[in-house]
């Protein structure tokens with residue numbers, strides 16, 4: 582599975598890159614409303630971001646500096662213009678990921694790299710969403726295989742596109758599973774895909790983000806209310822709980838426990854636990870790298886998008902009743918379109934650049950900084966999850 586249709590022919594990606602470069606100069610900068618002095622990490626005069634060697638990014642391999650100037654000076658009127666941004670969205674073949682890809686592509690200001698496990702499905706989805714060819718490319722990524730993640734990073738680098746924003750969005754959810762399933766590397770599937778695959782991807786691509794000269798570089802990991810036990814939804818059993826991480830320390834495979842807390846397998850809890858890991862990981866990235874790189878790290882709960890494929894493994898009656906229940910009873914329902922616009926704002930809105938934040942939206946669709954649960958904001962747990970995850974994905 583990991584090796585099938587590895588990625589769009591590089592010619593197509595290079596074409597996207599060239600078009601991104603060519604279009605960039607013609608684009609209006611107003612959407613960022615930027616002033617260079619606001620972005621101390623961007624070395625505009627040098628037109629390249631030259632990575633400095635430093636201790637905490639020490640494990641990051643050296644890489645050629647990106648040569649595409651993010652901001653060009655328009656000759657005639659002296660106005661600053663911004664090239665097209667490059668954003669990778671994992672799981673962009675359906676639901677929130679597709680809606681986000683569409684919202685970003687429609688602006689004409691983003692080249693969306695749809696990182697998907699099913700190449701043809703992603704192509705069809707982009708087409709049926711009406712996304713113009715020049716605004717996206719599909720690349721193969723199976724987060725259930727660490728080899729595939731590494732291959733994706735390699736292929737992306739071969740395209741020579743700068744990376745400006747990474748959105749870790751893909752997820753699986755097995756609420757009715759009686760038995761665990763496993764990734765190619767032998768990890769329980771929910772945590773393997775939702776957390777560990779993304780952990781390796783984000784760690785590997787951090788240096789690419791750092792090398793970008795784009796004025797606002799962001800790494801976004803989609804979270805969920807269901808992992809937060811300080812909410813009503815987060816208190817629906819089984820509740821998220823990583824315990825003392827003994828299952829994660831044991832490898833999360835068939836030999837020991839498949840649950841992070843070392844307990845019996847429970848598919849619904851495994852998903853919620855994986856979302857806690859996503860939110861902890863975002864904060865740990867922020868603590869370790871924000872100051873030194875200027876990258877904005879963020880998570881979000883986009884609202885209950887009750888119609889997406891995430892619920893495909895649920896019983897048919899649940900799938901039938903869940904959307905009207907969320908629409909008319911809890912009133913927490915959001916359409917895929919609206920949720921996509923929310924995530925697209927976290928990617929590109931100049932007002933959402935604060936790092937280390939978990940964004941949510943109120944009934945009037947206004948964003949606010951939400952509080953995470955005690956466990957999902959525990960720095961000590963975040964550090965331990967980070968260190969154990971590093972070992973599991975072969976980074977330590």
Ligand SMILES: NC(=O)c1ccc[n+]([C@@H]2O[C@H](COP(=O)([O-])OP(=O)(O)OC[C@H]3O[C@@H](n4cnc5c(N)ncnc54)[C@H](OP(=O)(O)O)[C@@H]3O)[C@@H](O)[C@H]2O)c1
Pocket residue numbers: 671672673674675676677678696697698699702722723724725726749750751752753774803804805806856882883884885886887888889890891892
């Ligand atoms: N739906 C909600 O109410 C809700 C609420 C809060 C947060 N979220 C979060 O929103 C994000 C998107 O979920 P969604 O609701 O949009 O669900 P979805 O429609 O099922 O989308 C999930 C995406 O992940 C992809 N994916 C699954 N396994 C993968 C793998 N091994 N490698 C690469 N991609 C893989 C899927 O690909 P295929 O198309 O090939 O299956 C699909 O594109 C998730 O992080 C979820 O936790 C959702």
